[in-house]
Amino acid sequence: MSTLPQKESWEPTTCPGLDSTQDPGSCCDNGPERECSRKPDQKLYGVGDPTAMFSSGSSDLSSRGSVIKWFWDSAEKGYRTYHMDEYDEDKNPNGIINLGTSENKLCFDxxxxxxxxxxxxxVEPSLLQYPDWRGHLFLREEVARFLSFYCKSPAPLKPENVVVLNGCASLFSALATVLCEVGEAFLIPAPYYGAITQHVYLYGNVRLVYAYLDSKVTGPETRPFQLTVEKLEMALQGAQSEGVKVKGLILINPQNPLGDIYSLGELQEYLEFAKRHSLHVIVDEVYMLSVFEESVTYRSVLSLERLPDPQRTHVMWATSKDFGMSGLRFGTLYTENQDVSVAVASLCRYHGLSGLLQYQMAQLLRDQDWINQVYLPENHARLKAAHTYVSKELRALRVPFLSRGAGFFIWADLRKHLSKGTFEEEALLWRRFLDNKVLLSSGKAFECKEPGWFRIVFSDKAHRLRLGMQRVRQVLDGKSQMTADPLSSQMSQEPSIQHE
Amino acid sequence: MSTLPQKESWEPTTCPGLDSTQDPGSCCDNGPERECSRKPDQKLYGVGDPTAMFSSGSSDLSSRGSVIKWFWDSAEKGYRTYHMDEYDEDKNPNGIINLGTSENKLCFDxxxxxxxxxxxxxVEPSLLQYPDWRGHLFLREEVARFLSFYCKSPAPLKPENVVVLNGCASLFSALATVLCEVGEAFLIPAPYYGAITQHVYLYGNVRLVYAYLDSKVTGPETRPFQLTVEKLEMALQGAQSEGVKVKGLILINPQNPLGDIYSLGELQEYLEFAKRHSLHVIVDEVYMLSVFEESVTYRSVLSLERLPDPQRTHVMWATSKDFGMSGLRFGTLYTENQDVSVAVASLCRYHGLSGLLQYQMAQLLRDQDWINQVYLPENHARLKAAHTYVSKELRALRVPFLSRGAGFFIWADLRKHLSKGTFEEEALLWRRFLDNKVLLSSGKAFECKEPGWFRIVFSDKAHRLRLGMQRVRQVLDGKSQMTADPLSSQMSQEPSIQHE
Structure with a gap:
């Protein structure tokens, strides 16, 4: 595994240390999550409470319906400004540039x-009739072949272990419901792709226990925000001591928002940890083909010669990221556990996708010539060029950042731009960016424990990137075009719950 | 409203009366539903217990996951025989003819x-990107125009009241979750499309309270299985007396499996009943364009000049039935209640459909020339011809049946073919049909309280219908080709939970 991009881009000497004034560790407070710590600056884990900020219900809705609506309203609140003023080269050149949503806009052509x-x-009649809810067999065969090839599985993967459905959001929802009782939890290293909170909670009523990662580098062999088994152990023990039953571990690899990639050794350690505690492992590999740095070695969990606990290892993949088609709604589950695949399939009546789309996806996945000779090389080249440009801009701005050559985003350290190092300041900075017409995602949306981190999406066309980074620079240089309206800043104490 | 098809096809003189030996009414027993009665032969209502027959769990699944898997396995059990031996004109001419699944196979050409x-x-970039989860605006505009026209709404319907998602199964799931707390219930006249049991229960944990209809004709103005407000009142009171909180009423119009159509006056009465009790009304109109008898007047609830309680009236439609495309997964909600539509939209992350399909559906719905001049006339003519053929066959067999000129099925009275009039006998008769290579749906699957009713789907090509009806005739004449294997008959005490 090359550490080049990490070494290149991570400049700890320019980072302020963890600010001990931030959000002093408190045990089981009333915030959006309960946090426990050994020292004031060391939150080790948190137990998510997705509804802690929820206030009022609607008389026409059930209490859970009101919460479900509230999630929508909270997300909308942050995004409303953006949606009312989206950048368009011709129609709205002064509109907001979106470097917040993790979509690949480089390959629409x-x-x-x-x-x-x-x-x-x-259009075959069979495509218009009720399908096998696991997905048409011709498609599951194609998915099995595709994953065997791209995940480099030691033996061919089997169509009967595949379930297809309308995206990984649905898969999180289904897995949470069939693996956990109401109120039970999955363990997840934080920061993490924040939408998972809703995916496991809205239907499933499942919570997340965070194993907090931090930016501190503790030795020559470690990297910032490194996940270790020790951190997982401590979070698991902490949750258990509070009576929270943890049923599984969620791993995102390549990681969102860190862009981190787990080495083979790390992956095995995490899986062994899960096996020791009889935890299911959900491995989210939706960025597995978006490793654009050639020197980086990515290992899918399906490439392992021997899974420590195959009956409890469930792998998700989708076309949203790797094929830049988040609007297509196509995701896959691979699991050897037939009880799990049947239970998920039983819920697929609610997560089904059109027979016509199933046919199209089979055609796409089967076209290895196009994928290998046209799409992937070009996509990786474009991702790399865009990444190079944004990296260069950030270096010029003396902004430290993390990036490992995978994914669509850079995890940027803007802590030195917060004077007190609080999440309130982070929210204000997020708002200053928005007021200066560039949308970013702030670390709080990923449950990062250190205020001041931002995710910057670079997988966009050059002219939008240039304009977006110019606007980022203006804010960081204190030269933004518009001064934040104090009222609107006040209203925006909660930046958007970033969904994607 | 013409009563012609009903008068023609309903021959009460040939029907045996309600058999008082059947399943004597018992209050709150341990069966799949609790039933209460005034007299032994008069079950007035039932409180569904979807998991009453559930036995064992799986160690890798949560208890709800085990129940979800069990629903799949139960359905599979019945269908397995069929799927292993599906009829194919060329490849398997001795295979099983499916007159059980409600699909329109007449218009694939x-x-x-x-x-x-x-x-x-x-393929526009916007179609490949994260959508508005309510559905793309261009599609919601088209749906609003389409429903305004075909539902004959007094004023144009509004795109902001439309939510699109991947089918009505999902819509039932979402509405149950946002309108009811866990364990609360919807009231539904029974017999009803049995899959709704799962749709409201699997994710939502919502139950159904049945207002039982029966075949008895009580006066000159009444028809068999007629829904009355009195029956709704009694079921509601019964459920309340057991401490079951009912939050809404589900109406299916045209009705499945009865093929019944509510008159304007009836519709208004049911809606007024709901308003009196502050109940939401979910009106499932998925067969609204499948009224093939010209003399029949169908009224969509959206055609009313004034809805008694517009904030609690939610209308569903889909392309599955009316456009014969159950594999397309496209359904719509129309509601003026913005809290409800936002809450459902919030769950649409798990019920989303491809942007490409959204574009296609907008093209289809916008093409009124094709719909009005090609598709609907031809579809109705083919439905009518198929219906005429099966009706004639049933009359020749002296099988009484109900049919009002809408839908894809005939509700047939085979009670005289049961000697004791029990559901065990009904299951055995279902199995005899299957052993003679024709799949029907038995009344139990629709929670019919009278054993011996079967739903026969007629919306299939002539050669399959002929063969299917020939096989039905053989069984009813006691001349089936194969004698049921006693072991397999024993194994099939539970006929399939018919899904579609």
Whole structure:
């Protein structure tokens, strides 16, 4: 595994240390999560309480319906400003540039050309009839072949272990429901892709226990925000001591928002930890083909010669990220556990996708020539160029950042731009960016324990990136075009719950 | 409203009366539902207990996960025989003919021609990106126009009241969750489309309270299985007396499996009843364009000049039935209640459909020329011809049946073919049909309180219908080709939970 991008981009000498004035550790307080610590500056874990900020209900809705609506309203609140003023090169050149949503906008030309080829428009009667809810067999066969090849599985993966459905959001929802009782929890290293909170909670009523990672580098062999088994052990023990039953571990690899990639050794350690505690492991590999740095070695969990606990290892993949089609709603589960796959399939009546789309996806995944010779090389080259540009800009701004050559984002350390190092300041900085017409995602949305981190998405066209980074620079240089309206800043104490 | 088809096909003189030996009414027993009665032959209502027959769990699943898997396994058990031996004109002419699943297989030629036209394959970047989870605005505009026209709304319906998602199964799941607390209930006239049991229960943990309808004709103005406000009142009171909180009423119009159509006056009465009790009303109109008898007047609830309680009236429609595309997964909600539509939209992350399909559906719904001049006339003519054929066959067999000129099925009275009039006998008869290579749906699957009713789907090609009805005739004449294997008959005490 090359550590080049990390070494290159991570400049700890320019980072302020952890500010001990931030949010002093308190045990089981009333905040959005309960946090426990050994020292004031060392939160080790948190038990998520997704509804801690929820206030009022609606008379026409159930109490859970009101909470579900509140999640929508909270997300909307942050995004409303953006949606009312989206950048458009021709129609709204002064609109807001979105460097907050993790979408790959670099390859619409390639995708559009492939998806409009004549082989895509096939309408068989069987595609219009009720399907096998696990997905049509022809598609599951194609997914098995595809994953065998790209995950480098030691033996061919089997179609009967595949379930297809309308995206990984649905898969989190289904897995939470079939693996956990109401109120039980999954363990997850934080910061993490914040939407998972809703995915496991809205239908499933499952919570997350955070194993907090931090930016401190503790030795020559360690990297910032490194996940260790010790951290997982401590979070698990902490949750158990509070009576929270943890049923599984969620790993995102490549990680969102860190861009981190687990080495083979690390992956094995985490899986062994899970096995020791009889935990299910959900491995989210939706960025597995978005490793654009050639020197980086990525290992899918499906490439392991021997899974420590195959019956409790469940792998998700989707086209949203790796094929830059989040609007296509296509995700897959791979699990050897037939009880789990059947239970998820039983819920697939509510997560089904069109037979026509199933046909199209089979055509796409089967077209290895196009994937290997056209799409992936071009996509990786474009991702790399965009990443290089944003990295360079951040270095010029003396902004330290983390990036390992995978994913669509850079995890940037703007802590020196907060005077007191609080999440309130982080929210204000997020708002200053928005007021200066660039949308970023702040660390709080990923349950980062250190205020001041931002996720900057770089997988966008050059002209939008240039404009976006120019606006970021203006804010950081204190030269933003617009001064934040004090009232609107006040209203925005809660930056958007970033969904994607 | 014409009563012609009903008068023609309903022959009460040939029906045995209600058999008082059947399943004597018992209050709160341990069966799949609790039933209360005034007299032994008069079950007035039932409180559904979807998991009453559930036995063992799986160690890798949560208890709810085990129940979810059990629903799949139960359905599979019944369908396994069918799926292993499906009829195919060329490859398996001795296979099982499916007259059990409510799908319209008459118009694949028309649909295939329309869906492969060049206007269907449009790939805009916005279609590949994260959508508005309520559905793309261009599609919601089209749905609003479409429903305004075909539901004959007095004023144009509004796009902001529309939510689109991947089918009505999902919509039932979402509405149950946002309107009810865990354990609360919806009231539904029974027999009803049995899959709703799962749709409201699997994720939502919501139960159904049945207002039992029966075949008895009590006066000149009444029809068999007629829904009355009195029956709704009694079921509601009964449930309340047991401490079951009812939050809404589900109406299916045209009704499945009865094929019944509510008159304007009836519709208003039911809505007024709901308003009196502050109940939400979910009106499932998925067969609204499948009224093939010209003399029948169908009134959508959206055609009313004034809804008694617009904030609590929620209307569902889908392409599954009316466009014969159950594999397309496209459903719509229309509600004026913004809290409800936002809460449902919030769950639409788990019920989303591809942007490409959204584009295609907008193209289809916008094409009124094709719908009005090609698809609907031809579809109705084919439905009517198929219906006429099966009706004639049933009359020749002296099988009484109900049918009002809408839907894909005939509700047939085979009670005289049961000697004791029990559900055990009904299950055995179902199995005899299956052993003779024709799949029907038995009344128990629709929570019919009278054993011996079967739903026969007629919306299939002539050669399959002929063969299917020939096999039905063989069983009823006691001349089936195969004698039921006693062991397999024993194994099939539970006929399939019919899903569709």
């Amino acid at each position: 390639l995708l559009s050309r492939r998806l409009t080829q004549s082989d895509m428009l096939q | 028309l649909l295939s021609r329309r869906l492969t036209q060049s206007d269907m394959l449009q």
